[in-house]
Amino acid sequence: MRARTVLAGVLVVCLLVPTGVAAIEGEPHLSATMPENRVSPGESVELRLQITNVASLEESSGAPGVEQRLTTARGVRARLDSGNAPVTVETTRASLGSIPDGGVAEMQVRVTVDEDAEPGTYRLPVRLRYDYTREIDDYTGEHDDVEAFRTARVRLVVEPEARFRLVESATDTPVGERGNVTLTLRNVGSATARDARVSVQSRSAEFRVGTNGSVSRFVGAWRPGEEATVDVPSTALSTAGRRNYTVVGRVSYSDDDDRPRRSEPLVTGVVPAPEQRFVVRESSATLFVGERGTVRGTVVNRGPETARDAVVYIETGSDGVVALQSSYPVGTLEAGESAAVAFPVRVTDRGEPGPHQFDLSVRYRGREDATRQSDALFVRSTVEPERDRFALEPQNATFGPDTTNRLVVRVTNAGDAPRTDVAVSLEPRPPFTSVAPTAYVGELDPGESERVAFELSVDEDAVESTHPVTVNVTSESADGDVDSESHRVPVAVSLEEQSVDTGALAAVGVLALLIVASLGYWWYRRR
Incomplete structure (x- = not known):
C-alpha cells in the first residue's frame, strides 16, 4: 500500500512538470552578393550590394517571437572596401537596420574603376557589424545579446573593353569660310573596337560641322593603343568670332561578342582661323x-x-x-x-x-x-563744287559809242581732260548787238588756248562804263557728255580811248595809196 502511494506521487509530479530544454539558441548568418558586378576600365558606375540573412536555430520553442528574436540581425551596418581591386569605392558605408531570417537588405555603392585596370575578377571585402540574441531561457525569459563582426566578399569582374580618349583637336576653318575639323583619338582600352565609326557634332549654329551639324567617318578595327585621325568638313559663318566652339566626338563600335557599344562623349573646343581680310x-x-x-x-x-x-x-x-x-x-x-x-x-x-x-x-x-x-x-x-572748264580772257575790250568792232576772246581749257566740239557764243544785251555771235573752236587739250573773234556793235547812246557781255561755251567730254557753262566778259565803252578797227584802217590806207598812184600816173602823162 505504501509503495503504491509513493509511485502515484511520482507520477503526479511528472505530469505537473513540463518536459524540454531550459534554453534556446540561434544565430543569424549574413552574406553579401553583387548581382550586377561587371565593369569596365575607367568607368564610374553605381552598383547594388545585397546583404542576405540565412539564420540557424538549434531547437524550436514553438514561440514565434522567441525564434524571430534569435534569428534576426539588428542594427546592421555594412562597409564596402576596395581591397586589392583597381577601383575606388566612393560610397562605402550604410546602415541597413534589421534583417530577419531569409531577408535581404540592399545598399547602393558607387565604384570608379581605374583607367589602367587590368581585366579580371576581383574580390572586394564587405565589413558587417550587427547585434543579435544568441540565447533565450525558455523558463525565465532571460536572454544573451551579443555584437557580431563578419567579413563577406563579393566578386567584381573588370571586363576588357575599348575606351577612347581625345588626343588632339584643331580646325583650319577661317571665319566666313569652309574648312575642316581634325580630331585625333586613341583607344586607351584593353579590347579591339570592331567596325568603329567616329561621329562629330557641333553645338553652335555659327560653327557647323557637316551639312546639318553632324557628320561621321568610318575607322574600322581599332586596336588598343592605336590612334585614329578623322577630318570632317566645317563652316564658320561670317558672324562667328575667334572663340572656342564646342565640338563633341563619339565612337560607335562592336565588341568581341558583336554587341553594339558606344563611347562616352568626347568634348573639345576649336577656334576658327582668322578671317580673310583685305585693306x-x-x-x-x-x-x-x-x-x-x-x-x-x-x-x-x-x-x-x-x-x-x-x-x-x-x-x-x-x-x-x-x-x-x-x-x-x-x-x-x-x-x-x-x-x-x-x-x-x-x-x-x-x-x-x-x-x-x-x-x-x-x-x-x-x-x-x-x-x-x-x-x-x-x-x-x-x-x-562745280568749277569752270574754260577760262576766257578778252583781248581788246574797249569801244566807243556808235561803233562796230571785233571783240577777240582767248579761250583756254582749264580742266584736266580734253574737250571736243568747243563752241563759243555771245549773248549781247544793250548797249551791244552782234550779227555774228558764234565761233567754233573744235578740240582743246588741257591748258590749250584758242582765240575767237566776234562782230560787236555799240549803240550810239551808250554811256561810258564797263558792261558785262555773257559768253556761253559748250563742249563734249571724252565719254560723250555735253556740258555748257556761262562766263561774263567785261567790255568798256569809252569816248577817249576808242578801239580802232584795224581792218577798216588798212582798207582806207590801201584806197589812199591807189588814189595817189593814179594821180601821179596822170600827172606824168600830162608832161
Missing part, C-alpha cells in the same frame, strides 16, 4: 560736281589665305555719283600681296559737294573654289 591703302580721288574723275587705291590681301581670281567692286552710294566702271580684276593675290585699282566715276550735276564715301569689296575664290566676298572697304573723298 585699302593710298586711296585718292579728285572729284568735282559735273565732271569725271578717278577713284584710286591699293588693295592688300592681309591673309591668311590666297585669294584667287579676285575682282574688286565699287559702290558709289549716291545717285549723283556714277561709277563708269564698277569692277576691276586683279587676279590672284597671295597673302600679303597688293594690287592697284582705279575706277572712273562721274559726278553729275545732281551731285552734292562735300565728303563722300565709296564702298569697295573683293570677290574671290577661296577654299574648295567657293566664291567669297569680303566686307566693305571704305574709301573717303571730297566732292568739290
Whole structure:
C-alpha cells in the first residue's frame, strides 16, 4: 500500500512538470552578393550590394517571437572596401537596420574603376557589424545579446573593353569660310573596337560641322593603343568670332561578342582661323560736281589665305555719283600681296559737294573654289563744287559809242581732260548787238588756248562804263557728255580811248595809196 502511494506521487509530479530544454539558441548568418558586378576600365558606375540573412536555430520553442528574436540581425551596418581591386569605392558605408531570417537588405555603392585596370575578377571585402540574441531561457525569459563582426566578399569582374580618349583637336576653318575639323583619338582600352565609326557634332549654329551639324567617318578595327585621325568638313559663318566652339566626338563600335557599344562623349573646343581680310591703302580721288574723275587705291590681301581670281567692286552710294566702271580684276593675290585699282566715276550735276564715301569689296575664290566676298572697304573723298572748264580772257575790250568792232576772246581749257566740239557764243544785251555771235573752236587739250573773234556793235547812246557781255561755251567730254557753262566778259565803252578797227584802217590806207598812184600816173602823162 505504501509503495503504491509513493509511485502515484511520482507520477503526479511528472505530469505537473513540463518536459524540454531550459534554453534556446540561434544565430543569424549574413552574406553579401553583387548581382550586377561587371565593369569596365575607367568607368564610374553605381552598383547594388545585397546583404542576405540565412539564420540557424538549434531547437524550436514553438514561440514565434522567441525564434524571430534569435534569428534576426539588428542594427546592421555594412562597409564596402576596395581591397586589392583597381577601383575606388566612393560610397562605402550604410546602415541597413534589421534583417530577419531569409531577408535581404540592399545598399547602393558607387565604384570608379581605374583607367589602367587590368581585366579580371576581383574580390572586394564587405565589413558587417550587427547585434543579435544568441540565447533565450525558455523558463525565465532571460536572454544573451551579443555584437557580431563578419567579413563577406563579393566578386567584381573588370571586363576588357575599348575606351577612347581625345588626343588632339584643331580646325583650319577661317571665319566666313569652309574648312575642316581634325580630331585625333586613341583607344586607351584593353579590347579591339570592331567596325568603329567616329561621329562629330557641333553645338553652335555659327560653327557647323557637316551639312546639318553632324557628320561621321568610318575607322574600322581599332586596336588598343592605336590612334585614329578623322577630318570632317566645317563652316564658320561670317558672324562667328575667334572663340572656342564646342565640338563633341563619339565612337560607335562592336565588341568581341558583336554587341553594339558606344563611347562616352568626347568634348573639345576649336577656334576658327582668322578671317580673310583685305585693306585699302593710298586711296585718292579728285572729284568735282559735273565732271569725271578717278577713284584710286591699293588693295592688300592681309591673309591668311590666297585669294584667287579676285575682282574688286565699287559702290558709289549716291545717285549723283556714277561709277563708269564698277569692277576691276586683279587676279590672284597671295597673302600679303597688293594690287592697284582705279575706277572712273562721274559726278553729275545732281551731285552734292562735300565728303563722300565709296564702298569697295573683293570677290574671290577661296577654299574648295567657293566664291567669297569680303566686307566693305571704305574709301573717303571730297566732292568739290562745280568749277569752270574754260577760262576766257578778252583781248581788246574797249569801244566807243556808235561803233562796230571785233571783240577777240582767248579761250583756254582749264580742266584736266580734253574737250571736243568747243563752241563759243555771245549773248549781247544793250548797249551791244552782234550779227555774228558764234565761233567754233573744235578740240582743246588741257591748258590749250584758242582765240575767237566776234562782230560787236555799240549803240550810239551808250554811256561810258564797263558792261558785262555773257559768253556761253559748250563742249563734249571724252565719254560723250555735253556740258555748257556761262562766263561774263567785261567790255568798256569809252569816248577817249576808242578801239580802232584795224581792218577798216588798212582798207582806207590801201584806197589812199591807189588814189595817189593814179594821180601821179596822170600827172606824168600830162608832161
